[in-house]
Amino acid sequence: MKTLPKVFIVGESGTTGLRLQDRLSERKDIELLHLPEDKRKDIQTIQAFAKKADLMFLCLPDAASKEVVEAVKDIPIRILDTSTAHRTDDDWVYGFPELSKDQKEAISKAQKVAVPGCHASGVISILYPLIHAGILPINYPLHCFSLTGYSGGGKKMIAQYNEEEGADFKAPRQYGLSQNHKHLPEIMKVCHLCEAPLFSPVVDDFFEGMEVTIGFHTHFLQLPCGLPGDIDTDDFHMIFKKHYENSKLIHLSPLSLEETNGLFLSANENAGKDSLTIHIAGNDDRVLVISTFDNLGKGASGAAIECMNLMLGMPEETGLVI
Ligand SMILES: NC(=O)C1=CN([C@@H]2O[C@H](COP(=O)(O)OP(=O)(O)OC[C@H]3O[C@@H](n4cnc5c(N)ncnc54)[C@H](OP(=O)(O)O)[C@@H]3O)[C@@H](O)[C@H]2O)C=CC1
Numbered sequence: 001m002k003t004l005p006k007v008f009i010v011g012e013s014g015t016t017g018l019r020l021q022d023r024l025s026e027r028k029d030i031e032l033l034h035l036p037e038d039k040r041k042d043i044q045t046i047q048a049f050a051k052k053a054d055l056m057f058l059c060l061p062d063a064a065s066k067e068v069v070e071a072v073k074d075i076p077i078r079i080l081d082t083s084t085a086h087r088t089d090d091d092w093v094y095g096f097p098e099l100s101k102d103q104k105e106a107i108s109k110a111q112k113v114a115v116p117g118c119h120a121s122g123v124i125s126i127l128y129p130l131i132h133a134g135i136l137p138i139n140y141p142l143h144c145f146s147l148t149g150y151s152g153g154g155k156k157m158i159a160q161y162n163e164e165e166g167a168d169f170k171a172p173r174q175y176g177l178s179q180n181h182k183h184l185p186e187i188m189k190v191c192h193l194c195e196a197p198l199f200s201p202v203v204d205d206f207f208e209g210m211e212v213t214i215g216f217h218t219h220f221l222q223l224p225c226g227l228p229g230d231i232d233t234d235d236f237h238m239i240f241k242k243h244y245e246n247s248k249l250i251h252l253s254p255l256s257l258e259e260t261n262g263l264f265l266s267a268n269e270n271a272g273k274d275s276l277t278i279h280i281a282g283n284d285d286r287v288l289v290i291s292t293f294d295n296l297g298k299g300a301s302g303a304a305i306e307c308m309n310l311m312l313g314m315p316e317e318t319g320l321v322i
């Protein structure tokens with residue numbers, strides 16, 4: 001009888017860990033092991049599990065992730081880390097398979113994969129295809145805007161929204177005001193940017209969902225190879241359609257520019273799903289590209305499972321909600 005790959009989660013009772021557990025416990029093609037509740041932070045128990053499993057997920061704060069990675073460094077277990085700790089580390093593969101065929105291949109062979117940050121996933125899903133197509137200069141003065149549900153802040157923020165009263169929590173709240181958000185380094189590295197984007201995240205009073213928006217003045221974009229002429233919305237449609245044509249998780253919205261006119265695009269349109277939708281709006285002078293997904297889906301647990309599927313030689317969409 002064929003043995004199933006053994007997988008376990010460190011941080012199973014956290015926000016990302018719980019969603020992962022929900023999705024994985026339904027799977028018949030893996031064996032999901034569970035750390036005993038009273039030993040879930042015990043390094044020796046984690047090491048013992050790492051010795052008998054094929055792959056482990058880390059759904060932990062950065063410092064705890066680093067500690068666990070150090071503790072299992074001599075054990076040949078494959079690791080998927082959902083924290084920020086290793087995303088710009090050259091020894092780790094960045095877990096965004098939709099970048100390219102090579103990236104997908106690198107993930108499938110990797111021992112250590114860093115799952116992208118939620119805001120970073122939205123920003124990269126927009127910038128990377130445009131840079132790869134050669135129309136977006138890497139020194140373009142970008143401003144990225146991101147709306148997120150409060151589950152993005154983990155257990156602590158969820159408790160605040162559930163327990164605290166007051167107008168502060170009812171209105172959308174902008175943060176990252178000092179322009180040092182922790183996702184900027186991974187965005188810059190993956191997209192090869194030479195100028196950091198301005199980045200304005202906003203957390204609002206809904207549980208899950210994300211809407212990342214980036215605007216482009218087309219007169220400041222460039223035609224590939226310096227050809228004369230202006231980029232227009234058709235070029236945007238063509239670039240995203242081509243880049244994501246074989247993707248199972250990322251789709252270009254079928255809405256035309258006319259159909260986006262008057263539309264109220266909700267930040268939780270993909271809540272509960274693991275997929276991501278790219279919308280193109282605006283006009284030929286000023287184009288908005290908008291990425292909608294779930295911070296707990298393609299922004300965390302869904303992306304982690306997509307990478308696990310590739311690492312275990314399964315179709316990337318296995319067990320995901322699209
Ligand atoms: N929420 C989201 O949308 C996203 C989160 N992430 C990242 O995923 C990681 C987990 O985040 P999230 O699930 O939101 O966080 P939570 O705070 O909801 O959960 C963290 C979990 O880790 C456990 N934990 C803490 N320290 C240790 C340790 N030393 N050993 C074992 N377990 C430990 C906590 O247990 P206890 O509560 O008992 O301390 C808790 O269950 C973070 O790095 C986060 O930045 C990434 C993308 C999106």
Ligand SMILES: CC(=O)N[C@@H](CCC(=O)OP(=O)(O)O)C(=O)O
Pocket residue numbers: 082083084116117118119148149150151152153157182183201203299
């Ligand atoms: C609402 C909220 O606070 N969101 C978090 C992002 C959650 C996330 O993606 O965190 P990781 O980088 O650890 O993966 C933030 O902006 O810091």
